[in-house]
Structure formats: structure tokens, C-alpha cells
Amino acid sequence: MKAKHLRSFIKIIKTPKTVYLFFLALLLFSFSDKKGSDPYIFPDLEHFPKMPVDPENIPTNLGVELGRMLFYDPILSKDSSISCAFCHHQEAAFSNAPMIRSFGVGGQKTRRNSPGLFNLAWGMSMFWDGRAPTIEEQVFHPVRDPKEMALNWSEAEMRINRSSFYPTMFKRVFGTEKADSILISKAIAQFERTLISSNSKLDQAIRGEIRLSEAELEGFILMNDQTKGNCLHCHTTDADVLGTTGEFSNNGLDGDIYDHDTIDRGLGGITGRKSDIGKFKIPSLRNVALTSPYMHDGRFGTLEDVLEFYSSGLKMSSTIDPKMEFVHRGGAQLSKEDQQKIIAFLHTLTDSVFITDPQFSNPFED
Ligand code: HEC
Ligand code: HEC
Numbered sequence: 001m002k003a004k005h006l007r008s009f010i011k012i013i014k015t016p017k018t019v020y021l022f023f024l025a026l027l028l029f030s031f032s033d034k035k036g037s038d039p040y041i042f043p044d045l046e047h048f049p050k051m052p053v054d055p056e057n058i059p060t061n062l063g064v065e066l067g068r069m070l071f072y073d074p075i076l077s078k079d080s081s082i083s084c085a086f087c088h089h090q091e092a093a094f095s096n097a098p099m100i101r102s103f104g105v106g107g108q109k110t111r112r113n114s115p116g117l118f119n120l121a122w123g124m125s126m127f128w129d130g131r132a133p134t135i136e137e138q139v140f141h142p143v144r145d146p147k148e149m150a151l152n153w154s155e156a157e158m159r160i161n162r163s164s165f166y167p168t169m170f171k172r173v174f175g176t177e178k179a180d181s182i183l184i185s186k187a188i189a190q191f192e193r194t195l196i197s198s199n200s201k202l203d204q205a206i207r208g209e210i211r212l213s214e215a216e217l218e219g220f221i222l223m224n225d226q227t228k229g230n231c232l233h234c235h236t237t238d239a240d241v242l243g244t245t246g247e248f249s250n251n252g253l254d255g256d257i258y259d260h261d262t263i264d265r266g267l268g269g270i271t272g273r274k275s276d277i278g279k280f281k282i283p284s285l286r287n288v289a290l291t292s293p294y295m296h297d298g299r300f301g302t303l304e305d306v307l308e309f310y311s312s313g314l315k316m317s318s319t320i321d322p323k324m325e326f327v328h329r330g331g332a333q334l335s336k337e338d339q340q341k342i343i344a345f346l347h348t349l350t351d352s353v354f355i356t357d358p359q360f361s362n363p364f365e366d
Contacts, residue, residue, distance in 0.1 A: 067191030219345025243284035
């Protein structure tokens, strides 16, 4: 949420009109047709791999709506100043572009760059270091993180249970008025699972609706050519359109500097294994033109910087991914022209339907 939005939101919640609005929302919610508790219908995703489902938390229409409200409600931060959307903006594919690090409660800087949020339902683990195994588990982190929302969960539960409208919503979604951290995380996770990006130019081309330009097609071929970009082992863009294998990898950003305590060890910081130091989750390249800056620490401001890095800036280290085959010569040595073609292809992964879809927007601003 932009400061402007935040201000207008705070203004809204201070006026008595809001009380009225909330009651109206509650009324609509209570009397909405039976479909509310029906399973949420996901879009037709023929060219996607099968979406994994969590039988313990099947999204329903009402559950997703509840999760959406919680995602946009600053009630889950210590001083009620920020919501999840403060660092995850829809227009930036739910990343915090163009911020390098995000600011949490009290202006504290987050340790890492906020990734975009989409197609999380296929994610095998959450965060750059994979420290949360599921989407549900992920939700616990930002709320209590002192650098993000800084609210302890018992206070969060109390606030939700004291609210004039959330208990009724929880009753309708989960059959109990008493919200606890598990149900709050389930509701937000239901909303997060619906954040599906499947309408980029590439998707439209795969569905035969449009054709890619010559340069875009050449960029695609260069990325998948093992003697050229050689990106395909990690960022899948052909048969598997998710844009990532979802694995962890050290792509050669740094050499062996990991003995310093201040260095971000990535996966190694979680598993404690030396062999995992410097490995980070391979990000999807979907919507990448919208989510600058790049990498876990936001070190590159532009896609040109990223392509320059893969061409000639790779560093050897003891945990480098063996799939970074060109590291011994500093990179793929792509010509400037080829780098531009790859960038042209990366722009075809932008999904303008996703970033303007009203079902993912701030429900308090409708
Ligand atoms: C203060 C800014 C901030 C707020 C507020 C915030 N996040 Fe994030 N979010 C981040 C940062 C930074 C990361 C990356 C952290 C990491 O990987 O260590 C992240 C990562 C994530 C991820 C992992 C995505 C992936 O692909 O691995 C998800 C999902 C997510 N946030 C959802 C949420 C939800 C839900 C909320 C609200 C309950 C929230 N965030 C609140 C900054 C924020
Ligand atoms: C061996 C696996 C691997 C290969 C091959 C690879 N990448 Fe990556 N890529 C990664 C990892 C891991 C990251 C995140 C690294 C980090 O932040 O520490 C990343 C990050 C990126 C990012 C930044 C995305 C973001 O949201 O911050 C872009 C863009 C990118 N890669 C493009 C490419 C291109 C183009 C190629 C081919 C020239 C390529 N990658 C080859 C593993 C790989």
C-alpha cells in the first residue's frame, strides 16, 4: 500500500461512516447466497502443471474473501499502521518494487528484498531461504517478525476476536467464532493460493491467442539454449511455465565470503549445513519486469544489470551450483544484442490481467 493509500485508509477507519460500512459488509457477508461456502473455483489452467492441494485447507469463496480482508487490514501490525499489502503491492505483482528493502513497523528495514506473490500454490517452500514449508506456516512469520508487523500472536487473536465483524466471518468460514492464529493463517493462505498469474503474453501465446515477436522468440530460444543463456535448468519457461524449478541454488552472486557472521547464508542459515551456504530459492521469472530490484538482497536495479551479471559477473565458490556451467569463464558471455533479446522475452512474462484483477485488490477501497 502506498503512503497515500494508507493515509486514506486511516482516514476511512477514523470516520463513523466506516462503522456503517463494516456493518454493511457484515450484512452482505451474512446474507450472501450459499455459494459463499462453496469451494473457490480456480481458473482454467490447462498449460500449467497440476496444482497441489492441501486437503486441510481447501479455499472456499468466503474463506478467500476473509483472507483478502486480513491481507489488507493493518489490524495485524503492532501499531495498526501496516498490512501485508504495505510491502506487497498488487500493481508490482505483490512485490515491494521499487524498494530494495521494505520498511516494517517503526520504519525498521527488512533483512531481504520482498518477492512478488503469485502462483504460491505450487511453491514447495516459502521465503528466500525456504524457512516455511507451507503457505499456512509462512503467514506466522511476518506478523510476529519485529522488522515487519511486530505483533505477538495472542494480541493478534484478541484483536480479531474483539472486532465487530471478524468473529461472524470466522463462524461462517470455519464454524467457530473464536479466531486463533491457525485459522487466521489458514484464511490468509486461502487468499494467497488464489493469487494466480496465468495471463501473461507468454500464456496467451501458448494458448494460441497471440504470437510473440521475432526478438521475444529469439530471447526465449537463447534462454533455453544450453550453449547460450543456459537458464533453463533453474528458470523453466517452456514445458513448465511456472518460471522456476522451485529448488535452492547458489547462482554465483558471491565467492566464498560466507565465514563472516553478517553474511546472509540463505538455506545454510536454516539447515546449518555448510553445503547449503549461499543457496537461495530460485525465483520465478514471471512478472520479473515489475519486481525490481533483483536477487534476495535487491543488489541489481535493472534487468540489464542481471543479464550483465549472468554474462560476465559470476563468482566461483565452494557451493556454486554445478548447473552454472560457465562460471569458469565468468559467465555465458552473451553479446549485448542477445542480452536485449532475453530481456524482451522476460517482458512477455508480465501479466497485466493479474495486477489489475479486482478480486485481488484492497477490499476496503472498493
Ligand atoms: C515489512 C514488509 C512486509 C510485510 C508487512 C509483509 N511482508 Fe511478506 N515478505 C517481506 C519480505 C522482506 C519477504 C522476504 C523474506 C525472506 O525471504 O526472508 C517476504 C516474503 C513473503 C512471502 C514468501 C514468498 C515466496 O515466494 O517465498 C510470502 C508468501 C509473504 N511474504 C506474504 C506475506 C503476508 C501474508 C503478509 C501479512 C501477514 C506479509 N507478507 C507481510 C516483506 C513483508
Ligand atoms: C543454477 C541455477 C540458475 C541458473 C542457471 C540461472 N539462474 Fe537466475 N536465479 C537463480 C537463483 C538461485 C536466483 C536468486 C539468487 C539470490 O537472490 O541469491 C536467481 C535470480 C534471477 C533473477 C532475479 C529474479 C528476482 O526476482 O529477483 C533473474 C532476472 C534471473 N535469475 C534470470 C536468469 C537468467 C536470464 C538466466 C540465464 C542467463 C538465469 N537466471 C540462470 C538461479 C539460476
